[in-house]
Amino acid sequence: MKTWILIFSASLVLGGVFVLRPASGGADDTTLVIIAHPSVPVSRLSANEVRQIFLKERTNWPGGGKIVLMNAKSGSPERAAFQAKVLGMDDSAEKAYWQKQKIKKGLTPPPEISNTQRGVFSLQQSLSYCLKSQYKTGTSKVLLTL
């Protein structure tokens, strides 16, 4: 009898451990934040607006002022997340898009820098993105989380 009680209790404990344990890995590692310099005259952007901006279908902030864009380095995790979640393109599709835009309108892709947070911190009217896990509060304002 005692043995059965022991077994039953152990199984309750173990079951509680598996049910109640925290989700592995915590938050999604590809969660992206769209960040902007505090001088930017908007407080929120939709995913489609961000897409249009980074594809240079929109080039100015409402009320004037050129949007200063920065991309993360090609091949970086934040760049891959941005391509998937915002642009809906992989790396080669994005390259193909910019080859077309160069010939049609002479447009070139946004410049790439190694640290987008520092870039946004330093340049007025700038817009970029980074992984939420790497975002340092106070360095820029967040316009969208994906």
Next chain:
Amino acid sequence: MMKLTYAIPALALLLALSSRTGLAQQADDAAKPAARSPTQADPATAEREKESRDNVASRLFAMEATIEQQSKEIAELKAESGDQKKKNAELEEKLANVEDDVALIGESAEDVKSQDYLSVFGFFDLSYFKGFWDKDSIYNMYLPAYGTFAITNANIYFRSQMTNTLGAIAEIRFSFLPHGYETQYEAESVFPDGSTASDNRPYDRVDTTVRDPITTIDFQQGGVTIERIHLTYTPFDWLGIIAGRFLTPYGIWNIDHGSPVVLPARIPNLVYRQLLPQAQTGLQLYGRVFPTDRIFFDYALTLSNGRGPTEALVDLDENKGLGLRLKLTYSGRNFTFFTGTYGYTGEYTDIKKRSVVQLNPDLTQNRDADKPLATQLIPTEAYREYAISYDISFELFGVLLQSEAVWRRVDYSIHPEMLPSNAIFNGASATDVLYQPDYLGYGVYVLLAYTLPVPESWGALKITPFVFYERGASIENVESTKVHMITWGLNVKPSPFVTLKGEGTAGWADSPLLGNARNLMLQMAVSF
């Protein structure tokens, strides 16, 4: 009586014992050195000693209290010092990070700015063309039927974004022309009896071969064309200005225009016949507004020299070309739709110049005349034109359907002679001189394409079969310009930078003199 009897000896015994004790004590005391009883010592000294001992004790107690207090304070100070050190260490770390940030700020800003100062890029293509027509076919006038490789495009772009709102672009096209350009054909008339007549005009072709006198190497000089060159000022999305030579903002093909961008290798009839001018020199106001985050509306207003034999260099009349572009776009991740129109009107004038000198009978200059020296501008051809284009495109999950149409009306004020080739197709003889009447022209095409889904492991590869039908009559009253053409082919992009095209075209002309024609075209287009 009895009790007293016992009490008395008990008392006695007690007295004895105490005495004994007292005697013993006295004996003990006697054994010791005689101590000075305090009551027997100097009262003042005793008092001083007592006071001294008390003072020492109280001072000792005070010192102990002070030591304890100071120990506490030292402990607190040590604790504070430990916290301060920790804070100092954190501040030093932050300072180091800020110094790094400051150093990198300059790098980031310069990084971003330098990547946009000047860009050089371009495209070129290598085509293989093979016509399938008789060796005597009229199509030999355009290209002989034997297969040929050709560099059909070689364009270099120079682009700079000088400030946030000011940019410039130049697109330069290099060509092997004019070397090899045919300027004149021999002409022969044949009569039913077999006799012939010729105007004795020799066949002529441009030859730009030159020899370097030092190396003695022969080479052919080619040409350079400025496709576009203009300044762009864009203070707002809704308002921008272009000044210079710009591509006419109509349709789809004229904007896309580069061989790596367009799907087929063949250019539509309505584009190469220039039912609307390919480019204009002047000013353009343009802008884009966003009613929603998926829909945007474009406009462009053009003011230019319009068309003319030298419009890129100088306009030969006062009248300017005016155009208006309107376009609506729905842009989503998997579905894109747009539709637009462009309306244009302008005057075309060609002139010749004549210098007139007033002379006296003795051939000296007559300076008394009203205009001793004059240069007359004599128009040789003039018309006003009206044109309108329409374009539409759907792109959904890899399926592309696009169509363009242009209608053009030309009203002459000075009719030119009809081109001999056109006159012949209209039934003129070799000696007839016909004048070009007013005309309508149009062109329309429909393109259907589907980008095949490919496994992810195939990487950047894109395979797009397409079919492309068009109907055109660039000058409706000239039979030779009325054609139907259908092209089917495959567009393959093994990488974003290389496009391979293979297509076959079958054409039917309304004129029985032209007949049908077929051709094969292969093309490799490279963008860099």
